[in-house]
Amino acid sequence: MPDNPLFTAAAIAVIVLAVAVVVGVGLKVIRSFRDLGTDAERATYNTLHAASRAGQHLRGGLQGTGAAKASKQLRALLGSEALAMTDTTDVVAWDGAAEELRPTLMGLASGVLTSGRTAVVAGDQSGGYSAVIAPIRAGSRVVGSVAALAPVAGAGLVRATSEVADWIGVQLELSELEASRTLLAEAEVRALRAQISPHFIYNSLNAIASFINTDPARARELVVEFADFTRYSFRRHGDFTTVAEELRCIDRYLLLERARFGERVQVSLRIAPEVLSTVIPFLSLQPLVENAVRHGLEAKEGPGHITICANDSGAFAEVTIEDDGVGMDPEHLRSVLAGHSDGEHVGLRNVDARLRQVYGDEHGLVIETAPGEGTLITMRVPKSQPGHDA
Structure with missing residues (x-):
């Protein structure tokens, strides 16, 4: 390739332009990351996002794979070593460590289910972990409990677990409301069918009978x-x-x-x-x-x-x-x-x-x-x- 000063200058200009483009794109990416907000705003977003996803999983009630998936999101919110949910008779979900304690959890939660008050269980009773167990209420009924396990159960974890339990209760009430709306719609259709059956069916059969001979x-x-x-x-x-x-x-x-x-x-x-x-x-x-x-x-x-x-x-x-x-x-x-x-x-x-x-x-x-x-x-x-x- 010829040693031409003009060609060399053009090549340098292209390189400088390419570097400028890369730097510009990089600055735009950095600015877009900064636009996500402060650490507190990002933490708020992550909390709301996790709560939203957990709420979707609880639409079917406190049972099945929905409760298991919701427990993952809720454990992340609490930052606990493990999180479990129960109904009034059994453990329905467990996420995190110490699952060997699952068979004993209902015994620990029985007092909470009966009294409707949050309890803190010391580590010597729950395999070395402190457990915060809060009642889940749907209306005036205690329908289950949520348990958060951590090395130490501070006041912050107690309050947060109680809030999570109340939030789960609201989701279950919404689930019951949706189920009630579905039952109402089905009842209205049954009422329409009942309207059809006594009058129309009797009259139609009479009309058909009148044509059998003629x-x-x-x-x-x-x-x-x-x-x-x-x-x-x-x-x-x-x-x-x-x-x-x-x-x-x-x-x-x-x-x-x-x-x-x-x-x-x-x-x-x-x-x-x-x-x-x-x-x-x-x-x-x-x-x-x-x-x-x-x-x-x-x-x-x-x-x-x-x-x-x-x-x-x-x-x-x-x-x-x-x-x-x-x-x-x-x-x-x-x-x-x-x-x-x-x-x-x-x-x-x-x-x-x-x-x-x-x-x-x-x-x-x-x-x-x-x-x-x-x-x-x-x-x-x-x-x-x-x-x-x-």
Whole structure:
């Protein structure tokens, strides 16, 4: 390569530029590390992060692998040699040293579980480790205990272990609340199924029986529709379905009702294809149509008309069910939705409550009605629902 001063100067310039880039990147990395905050701020972040992860593991309650994983995070928070959690009868998790003491822990914790007060056990009773054992309370009940083992149990460890036990109790209360909400939702679905069974099933079977001699083919068709309808309505899996599946259920329901009422029940459908796959709570549309038939058209003289529409409304699917039946008093409707009128319109009340529970109060049923003016019911649900599988 020629010994050219210009070439040499250019090479030096490239090297200097490369060094500048490296130094600049290094300074940026150092600054970004400093932006994490002071040691105290980083310690606070680590504490909150560990507590958050432990809380996720305790969502299933004080049992199983969740408690074992949570104990790792909580031992790191306390800085103890070992951490154990118990329920009222057994050790459910142990993390760290001295696991050979596990068989004796319930004996040491028995007094705490009975009295509900934190205790400190000296090292000569717990294999050379001092143990701080604090009760875990869910509401007014002692449901377990947390034990932290360390060479010396100072006042700081006693206070920290008690705080951790109280925090675990709060997580268990939240877990129980979530379980209660799930049971409530299941109870509401059972109530809807109970609403279907006594009236509709009896009337449908009577209608089918009336065709056995006069039109056997029609009777066989209705039996198949009845079987499909009840199979869907009483299925045991899934809290959600799709608009398409619910409309199929409604079609079977109306076929059976028309077998009773004949031309008195007229139905129009206007369905946008793009909303058919939208996920909705199971049995949320059929009870609204049943309400239109039973409380709107059945009491009306002459034919009645039901219009079912499903429209794409941006990020939402909007479903309306309108009948030209007898309607109802708006004040009475408010009483029904508030749960103050037993036995009537249970379908409306339960569907409204479930929609509010799943999507928020702004997604409850919108109902327009007046005596003699029919009823228009609007249901509006998000089209995108991560975590809800039909």
